[in-house]
Amino acid sequence: MEILPYLLGLSVLFFFGAIAFFFWNVNNGQYDDLESPAHKILFDDDDDMIPDDAKLVKKIVPNNQKDEPSS
Amino acid sequence: MSPAKVADNLCYHCLLAIPQHCDYQVTIEGIDRAMCCPGCAAVAETILSSGLDNYYKHRDIDNQTANSLSRDNKPLIPEELSLFNSEKVQQAFVTISQDGTKEATLVIEGITCAACIWLLEHHLLKLTGVIHFNVNMTNHRAQLRWNENQIPLSKILAAISEIGYLGHPYRPDLEEQLLAKEHKKAMRRLGIAGVGMMQVLTLAVALYFGASSGMEDQTRTWLRWISLIVCTPIIFYAAVPFFVAAIRDIKTRHLSMDVPVSIAICGAYVASTWATIFQNGEIYFDSVSMFTFFLLFGRYLEMQARHRTGRAGNALQNLLPQAATKLTTDEDGIITESLIPAADLAVADIILVKPGQAVPADGVITQGHSSIDESALTGEYLPKRRNLNDNVIGGTLNVENPIQIRVTEIGAQTQLSAIVRLLERASEEKPSVAKIADKVANYFVSFVLAAAVIVSLSWLYVDPEQAFWITLSVLVVTCPCALSLATPTALTTATGTLRQQGLLITRGHVLESLAVATDFVFDKTGTLTQGNLSIEQVRTSFTRQRALTIAAALEEHSEHPIAKAFKPYLSAQNTLQTKDITVTLGQGIEGCFEGVIYRLGKADYAEQLLTQPYPTQSIDISMPKEAGHWLLLCDEHQVIAWFLIADTLREDSLFCINALKQKNITVHMLTGDSSSNVAEIAQYLGIENVCQSASPEDKVKYIQALQQDTNKKVVMVGDGINDLPVLAGAQTSIAMGSASDLAKTHADAVLTNGELCVIIQGLALAKKTKTIIKQNIGWAICYNFTALPLAAFGLIAPYAAAIGMSLSSLIVVTNALRLAKQKPLVSYQPKNKAATPSATPDNSYLHDSA
Numbered sequence: 001m002e003i004l005p006y007l008l009g010l011s012v013l014f015f016f017g018a019i020a021f022f023f024w025n026v027n028n029g030q031y032d033d034l035e036s037p038a039h040k041i042l043f044d045d046d047d048d049m050i051p052d053d054a055k056l057v058k059k060i061v062p063n064n065q066k067d068e069p070s071s
Numbered sequence: 072m073s074p075a076k077v078a079d080n081l082c083y084h085c086l087l088a089i090p091q092h093c094d095y096q097v098t099i100e101g102i103d104r105a106m107c108c109p110g111c112a113a114v115a116e117t118i119l120s121s122g123l124d125n126y127y128k129h130r131d132i133d134n135q136t137a138n139s140l141s142r143d144n145k146p147l148i149p150e151e152l153s154l155f156n157s158e159k160v161q162q163a164f165v166t167i168s169q170d171g172t173k174e175a176t177l178v179i180e181g182i183t184c185a186a187c188i189w190l191l192e193h194h195l196l197k198l199t200g201v202i203h204f205n206v207n208m209t210n211h212r213a214q215l216r217w218n219e220n221q222i223p224l225s226k227i228l229a230a231i232s233e234i235g236y237l238g239h240p241y242r243p244d245l246e247e248q249l250l251a252k253e254h255k256k257a258m259r260r261l262g263i264a265g266v267g268m269m270q271v272l273t274l275a276v277a278l279y280f281g282a283s284s285g286m287e288d289q290t291r292t293w294l295r296w297i298s299l300i301v302c303t304p305i306i307f308y309a310a311v312p313f314f315v316a317a318i319r320d321i322k323t324r325h326l327s328m329d330v331p332v333s334i335a336i337c338g339a340y341v342a343s344t345w346a347t348i349f350q351n352g353e354i355y356f357d358s359v360s361m362f363t364f365f366l367l368f369g370r371y372l373e374m375q376a377r378h379r380t381g382r383a384g385n386a387l388q389n390l391l392p393q394a395a396t397k398l399t400t401d402e403d404g405i406i407t408e409s410l411i412p413a414a415d416l417a418v419a420d421i422i423l424v425k426p427g428q429a430v431p432a433d434g435v436i437t438q439g440h441s442s443i444d445e446s447a448l449t450g451e452y453l454p455k456r457r458n459l460n461d462n463v464i465g466g467t468l469n470v471e472n473p474i475q476i477r478v479t480e481i482g483a484q485t486q487l488s489a490i491v492r493l494l495e496r497a498s499e500e501k502p503s504v505a506k507i508a509d510k511v512a513n514y515f516v517s518f519v520l521a522a523a524v525i526v527s528l529s530w531l532y533v534d535p536e537q538a539f540w541i542t543l544s545v546l547v548v549t550c551p552c553a554l555s556l557a558t559p560t561a562l563t564t565a566t567g568t569l570r571q572q573g574l575l576i577t578r579g580h581v582l583e584s585l586a587v588a589t590d591f592v593f594d595k596t597g598t599l600t601q602g603n604l605s606i607e608q609v610r611t612s613f614t615r616q617r618a619l620t621i622a623a624a625l626e627e628h629s630e631h632p633i634a635k636a637f638k639p640y641l642s643a644q645n646t647l648q649t650k651d652i653t654v655t656l657g658q659g660i661e662g663c664f665e666g667v668i669y670r671l672g673k674a675d676y677a678e679q680l681l682t683q684p685y686p687t688q689s690i691d692i693s694m695p696k697e698a699g700h701w702l703l704l705c706d707e708h709q710v711i712a713w714f715l716i717a718d719t720l721r722e723d724s725l726f727c728i729n730a731l732k733q734k735n736i737t738v739h740m741l742t743g744d745s746s747s748n749v750a751e752i753a754q755y756l757g758i759e760n761v762c763q764s765a766s767p768e769d770k771v772k773y774i775q776a777l778q779q780d781t782n783k784k785v786v787m788v789g790d791g792i793n794d795l796p797v798l799a800g801a802q803t804s805i806a807m808g809s810a811s812d813l814a815k816t817h818a819d820a821v822l823t824n825g826e827l828c829v830i831i832q833g834l835a836l837a838k839k840t841k842t843i844i845k846q847n848i849g850w851a852i853c854y855n856f857t858a859l860p861l862a863a864f865g866l867i868a869p870y871a872a873a874i875g876m877s878l879s880s881l882i883v884v885t886n887a888l889r890l891a892k893q894k895p896l897v898s899y900q901p902k903n904k905a906a907t908p909s910a911t912p913d914n915s916y917l918h919d920s921a
Contacts, residue, residue, distance in 0.1 A: 008297050022263075033208050035208040039185030
């Protein structure tokens with residue numbers, strides 16, 4: 001248990017590190033927009049990156065994906 | 072995200088109801104989708120042609136409020152936009168970076184969901200020359216960086232309006248910058264309190280276990296020291312706002328909740344520090360940090376709601392046009408027109424205002440005559456005639472003819488600015504609302520302080536060594552944790568519930584004042600009514616549709632607001648077939664449609680076309696007896712139709728007013744409108760206290776006279792610029808969601824979905840909140856009063872105090888959470904929701920039996 005005092009001291013350092021990091025975040029504008037980034041990731045702009053045989057559209061319109069313009 | 076489903080009777084683009092006899096269609100993803108107007112259709116086409124049809128897939132229909140900006144979408148005047156390209160104008164809001172690219176912040180109007188942001192960013196980044204474009208969804212501002220050599224700013228702004236949004240340059244004013252600073256500070260405080268609280272609580276668990284199962288003194292001291300180190304920034308940084316407020320309250324001799332909170336935080340911290348350094352006594356670092364965090368969190372939520380409404384900024388400036396056409400006469404008497412920034416106007420300048428443009432400053436007409444739409448400033452729903460030498464007010468809209476104006480007032484002297492000054496004065500005179508918590512705090516603080524003094528004096532006499540510790544334990548045990556959490560937790564929960572239902576509360580006192588409201592004052596135009604004209608009734612010898620088609624074809628050529636009422640009935644085929652149009656100012660319009668000459672307008676004007684004095688009439692030539700604004704349509708031979716034009720009531724106005732009356736609340740109506748329409752609406756809604764043709768000043772006076780009676784608690788509901796002062800002056804004010812941003816910033820609450828019946832739900836929830844607050848305070852006081860004598864006699868064990876404190880807080884929070892379960896209390900179902908396909912786009916209900 002001799003390590004305990006050192007670990008506790010280390011935790012205080014971590015605490016101040018976390019605070020410094022948080023301040024940097026706030027001042028850097030990381031919390032200015034809490035809404036749109038969460039949605040953005042769900043908007044699929046990645047049609048061209050999905051392999052043809054994995055596309056869901058295939059079932060409805062077979063052999064047609066290559067003609068479709070991907071946005 | 073699955074493709075959204077839009078009800079058949081709604082426009083696929085803007086989600087508003089489609090007027091009857093209207094067939095605009097755009098093919099989206101292989102399906103023909105109905106559109107409500109050419110504006111929406113054009114926007115949808117642009118979106119499709121730039122390959123951004125995924126927008127319709129991504130958007131969030133359920134939570135989306137209709138974006139009505141594209142409706143009646145007027146193409147932005149290129150001249151006015153090109154003004155933004157000039158260096159002089161750009162100076163105010165553009166920064167130039169070292170590599171020659173320019174940077175600006177824009178405010179974007181019309182954003183409703185995250186898909187809008189996706190659409191805007193993708194559309195603009197496709198333009199060559201746009202280097203960076205990033206929209207912030209929370210405050211609707213966009214950061215733009217572009218290369219001036221490749222694309223001018225006017226083209227970028229035009230591209231934004233192409234897809235149905237409105238962008239204008241933004242320059243934060245001083246107040247705005249302060250708000251942003253305050254927000255960041257509050258965030259940092261909350262962060263420190265949050266992280267610190269978790270650390271201290273972890274250590275506290277170790278200490279509690281150590282105390283029960285034996286722990287080396289050395290380890291215990293070390294743990295305490297670490298708790299002290301972590302807790303110190305919480306006290307000296309995060310909790311500072313409480314101390315500042317407490318000192319201010321003590322100076323003004325008005326005790327609020329901040330005083331006992333500060334005493335408790337300071338007392339507990341000092342006592343714990345003492346105990347840590349001298350290694351005797353108990354520590355309370357865990358309670359202090361948790362308490363600080365909870366209180367900060369409540370305040371942070373309240374502040375966020377307050378900032379949310381003030382997002383667009385510079386809102387008043389947007390009423391005034393950015394550019395003005397200045398006329399200069401040189402020595403030879405030749406008049407030259409030049410487009411200058413409106414800010415550069417000077418008194419005595421002669422300016423030209425074309426139809427459809429806003430007047431840039433106060434002035435006197437020197438040439439021409441026209442009708443001016445003053446609805447933004449007065450609430451009057453029909454334009455007023457203005458002749459030579461009449462005054463015109465900056466910010467109003469020129470409707471019919473080009474006029475020349477000599478500028479008489481600019482800047483701070485204009486009437487528009489006078490309204491803002493009136494607003495500032497009214498908000499200073501606003502009666503303060505006594506909050507329950509502050510009232511209780513007043514007694515509580517005096518009592519606790521008195522008790523502490525008595526206890527310390529008594530113990531000094533009995534046993535001086537113990538006096539300090541016992542006095543501190545009295546202060547700590549009576550720590551008003553539960554008491555100070557009693558109100559904020561209840562208010563925060565109720566505010567959250569109401570926000571989901573469509574009432575956004577931005578000032579803390581709203582729920583308490585709603586619960587005791589005795590008088591409701593409504594503005595007419597835009598609040599009880601929808602604020603735009605529509606056709607209420609048609610009397611015709613033809614079929615209804617035929618009469619409307621003719622009228623719409625004629626009115627298409629008019630800029631008058633009345634013409635807008637006919638716009639939905641314009642069918643796509645007959646747009647350009649009307650010939651020989653003559654518009655007679657203030658009278659009506661004449662034109663040739665399908666080979667027949669028609670007149671539409673005031674009765675005595677239209678009648679003149681009739682060649683035979685009394686030809687065969689299938690409908691009555693005399694004006695219908697019902698009061699209202701009647702228009703006559705006739706050709707050379709016969710009277711064709713009478714149209715009743717009126718400002719349509721909101722669907723739930725009557726329901727809301729009746730519900731208020733049932734609760735014994737007096738309803739008033741205040742309006743700047745002076746037409747007979749006022750009396751009719753008042754009668755239909757059953758409002759007895761009506762004040763019409765009221766100027767913004769009259770409105771404030773009316774409210775202040777009401778508020779003279781201290782028994783009356785007044786709530787004002789309004790929307791326009793002319794309502795600003797009265798919203799600021801009323802004890803409690805609610806702005807409509809469609810109101811100008813400035814009105815929303817100065818109101819205490821905002822009806823985000825514009826449904827008046829939400830007010831009724833708000834009232835009911837406010838009453839319930841009040842009960843819960845009372846229960847909470849009752850419990851908290853009970854607990855503190857039981858603990859106080861025990862502590863005073865030195866009988867209370869530190870653990871018992873800690874457990875008691877946590878338990879009482881927990882009970883208070885749980886009780887408050889009951890408000891979140893509140894179901895909608897009103898069973899009113901609005902007709903125009905997508906769920907009910909039977910929506911009637913033409914509003915004939917005004918004449919339904921109530």
